[in-house]
Structures are given as C-alpha cells and as structure tokens.
Amino acid sequence: MKRSLRDYIERREEGGSRGSALEEGSLLAEVLSAIDSALEKLGSRVRELEESARRLEESLHLLRADLYRAPPPGEAVLPRAGGEAALARVYRELESVGFVSMRRALEPLRVRDRLRVVEELKRGGLVELKLEDDTLFVDPEVYELLVRGLSELRSGDPEEAVEALGRAGRLFNELFRRGLLFFDARRGEWRML
Numbered sequence: 001m002k003r004s005l006r007d008y009i010e011r012r013e014e015g016g017s018r019g020s021a022l023e024e025g026s027l028l029a030e031v032l033s034a035i036d037s038a039l040e041k042l043g044s045r046v047r048e049l050e051e052s053a054r055r056l057e058e059s060l061h062l063l064r065a066d067l068y069r070a071p072p073p074g075e076a077v078l079p080r081a082g083g084e085a086a087l088a089r090v091y092r093e094l095e096s097v098g099f100v101s102m103r104r105a106l107e108p109l110r111v112r113d114r115l116r117v118v119e120e121l122k123r124g125g126l127v128e129l130k131l132e133d134d135t136l137f138v139d140p141e142v143y144e145l146l147v148r149g150l151s152e153l154r155s156g157d158p159e160e161a162v163e164a165l166g167r168a169g170r171l172f173n174e175l176f177r178r179g180l181l182f183f184d185a186r187r188g189e190w191r192m193l
Contacts, residue, residue, distance in 0.1 A: 087117050098142030099171050103134040142168050150190040156183035
C-alpha cells in the first residue's frame, strides 16, 4: 500500500508520463481501496472504544452507588467499632438526602472514630463543603445538579428553587438556611458563597 501510494504520487508529480491511463487508474483504485479499508478499520476501532467508554461509565456509576449503599445491618453494628455504625448511618443519609452534616452524624462518636469516618468519606470521592461551624459531605451528582440548576434558575423565590432542583433541593435548602446561597437581583441569578 505504501509503495502504491508513493508510486501514484510520483507519477502525478511527473505529470503521469510513466504509465498508461489504464495503469494509473488501476493504481488509483488500489490506493482508494486501501484507504477505504483503513477507514473501515479505524471506524470499527472507534466504535469499540466508544463501547468500552460506555461500559466504564456504567461501572463507575455502579461503584458510586455501592459506595453510598449502607453495609448490611449485621456488619454495621459491630461492638468494637463505633465508626462503622456511624459510617452506615452516613451512607444511608447520603443515599436518601444527597448530603450529610458531619456535626450531626459524628457528635456521639469518639475522636478516633470521627477521624476514621471522615477519612473514609474523603476517599469516597464526595464533595466536601467546609462551613463555619460544620462540614457537609455531598454526593457529587447532587452537587452537580445543584450547580447546574442554580445557573438555570431565574426566579428569586427559594420555594420555587427547591421544587425546580429536584433531588438537589434539600441541599439548596440547607445552604440557603445557613446563608450560603442568595439571589443576586441585579444579575438575576442565584449565587453561592
């Protein structure tokens, strides 16, 4: 193929004087056939890569879902580790609400167990929002819904915002209640501090 293409280019540059029109047409057909074949292989490979990317995306989604699922009740109540029980509560709250307040979740725990739970949540890929008196750990999908939804909202009514944001509405309420969200009337948009 490389030689055929090179021959064809050389003949075209020389004005086609090295062979008959039939030879040149045959050479051109061979080159075009090789290009078509290469394009088919490339298209097939692109489809394979797209399918692999889709499967990886599905796997990532399933892994995230497993991360937020609480361990079985028998495992969550091991007497030796208050941290595991707290972690199970945190995962249940994350699954149902989309975020968790560390102050409320960790209050009854010893310092060692608090640190263990916080480290586990940080490794889990959650969005960490440090507030003045608390830290919220947020499901990344809920946080993305909030950010995207805030950019689309044009009403300054918090109740309408909560309704429009769906699953991210509770996070909106929490941040609004704490004074971390406000409606900028001049710009006509919600802003987060």
